[in-house]
Structure formats: structure tokens, C-alpha cells
Amino acid sequence: MIDGKTLHPLGGGRTLAAMSTPSPAMSPATAHEATSNLPELLERRRAGFSLEAPFYTDRDVFRADMTGIFGTYWLFAASIAEIPEPGDYVTVDYGPYSLIVLRTDEGGVSVLHNVCRHRGARLLPETQGTVGNIVCGYHSWTYAADGELLHAATAPDExxxxxxxxxxKAHTRVVAGLIFVCLAPEPPTDFDDVIPLIEPYLAPHDIARTKVAYQQTIVEEGNWKLVMENNRECYHCVGHPELACSLFPTWGLTEGMIPPHLEEVWERNQAAERALQERCDRYGLHWEVLEELDTRIAGFRISRESLDGAGESFSETGRRLSKKLLGDLRDFRLGRCSLHLQPNSWFHFLSDHIVTFAVYPLDEGRTMVRTTWLVADDAVEGTDYDIDELTNVWKQTNLQDKAFVELCQLGAESPVYEQGPYMKSEYQVEAFINWYTQRMREHLGVVPAA
Structure with a gap:
């Protein structure tokens, strides 16, 4: 089931007028209007603070992001559960790039640029479907699933x-059923080192034996970096009442950072963590925190963490939302395996279902977020799970996050916006911004200031 519609990239954007670079004495309003000279912005990036306004509002910065980040590094595209049969495909857009992610007759995955080689027409305009050969709707040039040109009517000459x-083609890697793509001519090899670290956490949930229960696609009126920043902290989680029923609001906090009103919750969380770790050890499941968000090119964080209440799933009581266990798991009370990957994805692997989140930038002020709920392939809707109950927590949370991101975008566009400090619990936001600025400096050859 699909909720939403496809929007085309690079529409309705705003570009700042070129002016002189601001000095430290400039007022916030003057600095906001200053040129988006990206090397200079990167060079003066202030550690521990949010980014300057042009990072969130300027079209030239966005275009640089599309080349330096989305055109260079490994990106999450979809899961194999979204293309279960030969010929099934989804299309994904990253700014100006459009890709076809296609299941081949041999069961593999082919990722092709969604651009006809005749005169550049978009080949498959739909977000998903099933094809045999790929036929361009303009002049009927016909391609095989591997991209080979099979037919061009009235070819020019011999x-x-x-x-x-x-x-x-784009480079492709399938990791425990998750499909990643890279648009660079030569993809970074660091991802190859990360795969064996995260795969053992994900494999027991067996995406190959799941199906799509529901998919929500929403457009947030905010820059893609604001979407990612919002995801990387729980400082705002008081604004997620449905999620707070099962996700401990102390997420991201450590000993010595617990406010008095959360001390009881912290103790309950710690007890649940100990119980979960014992259960994981019993079943041979990985639970340790592995975190290299800004210390390697393929930045990531993975762990298995307890949930509140019954500790089984994202529900009002913490109880399971599907009666069917995933893969060969033997227990519903396994919390959530949480994976964060730079630059555009996060995931929750539970015993009864999986939720994947993919971020697709549209332009400097709009970002598409696609959330997909996966259940066991033999689970029956209405018998084993109720679709409204299964999706309620994250559908509501996504809409709340959309509102938060849009408030931040409006603020970044204000003439009086200036950078604010991150709190200790927002360390993953700082790590994301560190990762982003490091990658962009490398892309532009910027040497950080001493």
C-alpha cells in the first residue's frame, strides 16, 4: 500500500544573492544574506554548533551536496522485499538523479539510471511497478533488465x-536484504569493511522472508540535513507521545546526564537493558553498541536496545504488533535492533516487523521521507496484524517530525537566524554534521582551519 505521490526534484527553490563573505562582526541578518561560498563556509564551521543558514537554504550548496555526498557515497535505496519478483522495480530520486532498482530474472538486483540513451527521456515515471523489458515511452527504445539496448527503431545507419x-548503471550492494547504491564511478571501499560488522545484527530478521505491509511517503518542507539532524537526537522526543509509550525517553543520555524527572525511567531502562542483553546472549544475538558515525567514511551506529512496557514492539503497551516472528527468531521480547547509516537512512529491526526509513532530497527546501513496514511473508493482514495498529506509532511520529523540521527550515530562512549550540544528548547530530563537513571538505579540497 502506498501513501503519497512522487514529486520531481529541483522545483521551487531559492538562491541567495552573491555578496561579500561576512566577518565575525557582521550581524546575523547580514551574515544570512552573504554568499554561499561553500569552501569558506566549511572552513569556518563552528564545532558544537548548528550550521550557518546557507547550508539549509541555498541552492548552490544543495547542488554541491548532490555531487559531493549523494553522487559519491553509498546510499540506501530500498529493500528486496519491495521488489520480490523478477521484473518488479521501484524508482528512487536523489535530487537530480533518478534510478531504477529492478529485480532480475536470476533473482539479483540491477540499478540503472532512469534516463533513456536516445534523447534523455525519463524511462519509468512511476514509483513502482513490474516490467519485462524497459521501453522508453518517447521513441520506444527498448532495454533489457541489465540495461542492454535491445531495439532502436530505424537506427541512423550501419x-x-x-x-x-x-x-x-549504478554500483549496487545488497546487505542482509537492504539495497544500497553508489553513483560514483569508483565507490568508496570503506563500506566493504562496515558490512561484516552490521550484517550479523540484521541477518536473523531475514528480510528475504518478509513482505511490504505498508509504505508511507511524505514530503517535508525542509533541507535534507535538517531531516537527518532531527532523526539523530531524542532531545525533542517529548513531542512524540505515541513513540514515548515504547521508546525510553532517556535514549541518547548517559550516566550523569539524567534530569531528576527521568531518574525513575532511567533505572527502568537500565534494568530492561540488562534483561535484554541476557536474552540476546542466550539466543546468540549481537547487542553491543558499535558506533563510528564520524570516524570513518561509511559512518554508522548499530545496537540492540530495550523497549519500554512489554519490550516487544512499537505499541502503546510495548506488546507485539504481528503474531508472526521474523526469520528464525524465537522470542518476541528482543527490543529493537537500531541501525543509523550516513547519509540518508535509519532502521528498526524488531522481532515481529521491520521499519526502514529512506531520505531522498528533492531540492534545498524539500525532502521526501519514505517509511516502509515489513512483516513476515506468511503474516496475514487482519489475522496476524492490523495495519492501523502496526503503523500508528511511526505514522504519527513521522508527521510530528515533519512539523519540527519545517519549523527549523522556517527559522533558517529568517534574517535573524544564527547558529545555536548542541546539547550533550545531541552528540549524534554533531557527529552527523562532522561527517558531512568532512566529506564536503574532501570533495572540495578544503583544508580545515588550524
């Missing part, structure tokens, strides 16, 4: 070589 006009 010198025309179809082999020279195959669809362009």
Missing part, C-alpha cells in the same frame, strides 16, 4: 552500435 548505448 555505423550505429547498440552496445554503445546501454543504460548507465
Amino acid at each position: 555505423k550505429f552500435d547498440p552496445k554503445c548505448f546501454s543504460l548507465k
Whole structure:
């Protein structure tokens, strides 16, 4: 089931007028209007503080992000549960890039640029579907699932070589059923080192034996970095009443950071963590925190963490939302395996279902967020799970996050916006911004100030 519609990238954006670079003595209003000279912005990035306004509002910065981040590093695209049969496909857009993620007849995954090699027409405009060969709707050039050009009507002359006009491909990796793509000519190899670290956490949930129960697609009127920043902290989680029933509001806090009104919750959380770790050890499941969010190119964080209440799932009582266990799991009370990956995804792997979150930038002020709920492939809607109950917590949380992001975007566009400090519990936001600025400095050849 699909909730939402496809929006095309690069529409309705705003570009700041070029002016002189601000000095430290400039007022916030003057600095806000200053040029988005990205190397200078990166060079003066203030550690521990939010980014300057052009990072969130300027079209030139957005275009640089699309090249330096989304055109360079490994990105989450979809799961194999979204393309279960040969010929099934989804299309994903990252700013100006559009990709076809297609299940092949052999059961593999082919990722092709969604651009005809004749005159550049968009080949598959729908967000999902099933195809045999890929036929361009403009002049009927026809391609195989691997991108090979099979037919071009009335080819120009005998010198025309179809082999020279195959669809362009993106690099692909499937990790425990999650499909990642890289648009760079040569993808970073660091991701190869991360895969064996995260795969053992995810494999027991067996995405290959799941199906899509529901998919929600929403557009947030905010820059993609604001969407990611919002996800990387729980300082705002008081604004998520449905989620707070099962997710401990002390997430992100450590000993010595607990406010008095959360001390009882902290103790309950610690007891639940100890019980979960004992249960995981019994079943041979990984639970340790592995965290390298800004210390490597393929920044990530993975752990298995307890949930409140019954500790089984994201529900009002913490109890399971599907009667079917995933994979070969033997217990419902396994909390959540949480995975964060830079730059565009996060995931929750539970015993009864999986939730994937993918961020697709549209332009400097709009971002599409796609949330997909996966259940066991033999689970029956209405018998084993209720679709409204299954999706309620994260549908509501996503809409609340959308509102928070849009408030931040409005603030970043104000002439009086200036950078504010991150709190200790927002360390993952700082790590995301560190990761982003490091990657962009490398892309532009900027040497950080001493």
C-alpha cells in the first residue's frame, strides 16, 4: 500500500544573492544574506554548533551536496522485499538523479539510471511497478533488465552500435536484504569493511522472508540535513507521545546526564537493558553498541536496545504488533535492533516487523521521507496484524517530525537566524554534521582551519 505521490526534484527553490563573505562582526541578518561560498563556509564551521543558514537554504550548496555526498557515497535505496519478483522495480530520486532498482530474472538486483540513451527521456515515471523489458515511452527504445539496448527503431545507419548505448548503471550492494547504491564511478571501499560488522545484527530478521505491509511517503518542507539532524537526537522526543509509550525517553543520555524527572525511567531502562542483553546472549544475538558515525567514511551506529512496557514492539503497551516472528527468531521480547547509516537512512529491526526509513532530497527546501513496514511473508493482514495498529506509532511520529523540521527550515530562512549550540544528548547530530563537513571538505579540497 502506498501513501503519497512522487514529486520531481529541483522545483521551487531559492538562491541567495552573491555578496561579500561576512566577518565575525557582521550581524546575523547580514551574515544570512552573504554568499554561499561553500569552501569558506566549511572552513569556518563552528564545532558544537548548528550550521550557518546557507547550508539549509541555498541552492548552490544543495547542488554541491548532490555531487559531493549523494553522487559519491553509498546510499540506501530500498529493500528486496519491495521488489520480490523478477521484473518488479521501484524508482528512487536523489535530487537530480533518478534510478531504477529492478529485480532480475536470476533473482539479483540491477540499478540503472532512469534516463533513456536516445534523447534523455525519463524511462519509468512511476514509483513502482513490474516490467519485462524497459521501453522508453518517447521513441520506444527498448532495454533489457541489465540495461542492454535491445531495439532502436530505424537506427541512423550501419555505423550505429547498440552496445554503445546501454543504460548507465549504478554500483549496487545488497546487505542482509537492504539495497544500497553508489553513483560514483569508483565507490568508496570503506563500506566493504562496515558490512561484516552490521550484517550479523540484521541477518536473523531475514528480510528475504518478509513482505511490504505498508509504505508511507511524505514530503517535508525542509533541507535534507535538517531531516537527518532531527532523526539523530531524542532531545525533542517529548513531542512524540505515541513513540514515548515504547521508546525510553532517556535514549541518547548517559550516566550523569539524567534530569531528576527521568531518574525513575532511567533505572527502568537500565534494568530492561540488562534483561535484554541476557536474552540476546542466550539466543546468540549481537547487542553491543558499535558506533563510528564520524570516524570513518561509511559512518554508522548499530545496537540492540530495550523497549519500554512489554519490550516487544512499537505499541502503546510495548506488546507485539504481528503474531508472526521474523526469520528464525524465537522470542518476541528482543527490543529493537537500531541501525543509523550516513547519509540518508535509519532502521528498526524488531522481532515481529521491520521499519526502514529512506531520505531522498528533492531540492534545498524539500525532502521526501519514505517509511516502509515489513512483516513476515506468511503474516496475514487482519489475522496476524492490523495495519492501523502496526503503523500508528511511526505514522504519527513521522508527521510530528515533519512539523519540527519545517519549523527549523522556517527559522533558517529568517534574517535573524544564527547558529545555536548542541546539547550533550545531541552528540549524534554533531557527529552527523562532522561527517558531512568532512566529506564536503574532501570533495572540495578544503583544508580545515588550524
